[in-house]
Amino acid sequence: MSDNDTTRRRVLKIAGGTTVVALAGCLGSEDGSDGSSGNDSMNNESMTDDSMEESRTMDPEEAPRAEIDRFSEEAGTLMVRNEMNDLPDPDDPIDFDRGPFITQGLGPGGEAVEYYNFDVQPVEPAPIYAFFRENGDPVENQRNVIDVIPGDEGYNDFWHVHEVTVPDDYEANTVTSGADLMEHDVEITPTDSIKNCPVVPDGSTATKRAGDEDEGLIEGWYDGKVVSYFLFEEAPLEATDGNEVPVSPIYVSFNTNPDEDGGGPQSGFMTEAMSDQTHNVVASLPGDGSYSPLWTVNVYDNADFEGVSDLDTATSATILDTDTATVNCPVVSVGME
Structure with a gap:
């Protein structure tokens, strides 16, 4: 098994409810407990059995990957690729341990x-969706879902964690896009948690952390395709009263x-x-x-x-x-x- 495969399949087991939910906001949930801190759910019904009968799961190991370009004119501000600089090409791995990064x-x-x-990055975070059973347990092997990637309108490295409650018969990775999510009667609860998870090309590296979080890449879903992102948790972040990143x-x-x-x-x-x-x-x-x-x-x-x-x-x-x-x-x- 390659190092990348090991990273993609790794399980993070943390004792304590609120910590697990916070981490699940950017980690693909595999094990843990409750700890919801959110309110104002978007829908009041969980997925019905009928809504799941026609659903199909996707294998992240075999799914296509989204192309990521952080240096296009649409994605970059200070770092935009041109003939005068040496910024990586679209989807090329980025070594953030060297200048100018x-x-x-x-x-x-x-x-x-x-x-x-x-x-x-803007102060308004983008939503990220983390999946939980009705008893509060994270859905094992389910990758989190995002709606935007670098270059899309509304993209942000900072994500506002939303908890998605699914029934016990939900199969992991049935929902792989925001469109999938909205097709079902599902309870979506925004939490107070903000996570710093820059979406990057697969194979990118950033080996330094001030905290004890893993420096490897984490996988998620975007529009039925797999994306990779880092997690920086040197300090907890909560949305401001105006629902912005502090x-x-x-x-x-x-x-x-x-x-x-x-x-x-x-x-x-x-x-x-x-x-x-x-x-x-x-x-x-x-x-x-x-x-x-x-x-x-x-x-x-x-x-x-x-x-x-x-x-x-x-x-x-x-x-x-x-x-x-x-x-x-x-x-x-x-x-x-």
Whole structure:
């Protein structure tokens, strides 16, 4: 059995109800218990026996895979493929452990940190559907279902977990798309949980984590096709009262200031001489109550670069632009040498 096959079939068994439900939001549910925290179900009836008689299951190992392109003009904002860069082709595996996909920055106290760069993402999460029996147990072997992939309108790396309740006679992987889901009388309950699960081409790698979650790929369903995604759980995320992804500030400087020709992101982050170390400062770290991997970007004058070493000095620098974008940059290392 290949490493990929092992990853696709792996089972994550966690003791404790709420933890299992939270993980099931991005992991294909295989074992666990209840712990629903949601309300306002979309439908009040579960699947009927008659609705399942004509359903057919799909084998994820034999199903087609969706083509994933994170760098098309439709999918990318800061990272769009052109003749001048070396961004991977559509559906080519991405190595996120190399530039420009990983950055060395600073924490609020001046700690050295690393974070991945998954480009601009909106604050409104997309729904992901996780399947449970009427007794609260996750449906063994059922892959989660999403409605959008990179390039689709409404796509987001951040997913709002919705619990789907199915009867005991439901067969795993009968539902493999949002259309399938809506064809049945099914109870769908939104939870409070948000998961950071970037959809990527199969074979992609991102080996660093600040938490203890598996760094391998997880499989889901999109429109009857298999997709792969990472899971970043360095800190729990809950939807805001406005049903948005929480955000936290980050302060950055570029080689050329944004108000100059060729300035801003296209000029690259300013770094220390002969080093990849930026003075980009995140305002919070995993474990802080205010932490979020979705950062609101504030740009400070690169003339202040040498004087910026922590959050206090970053906020005291000359700020050129505030809240210019929200970017998905999960912190994956703190205090490395």
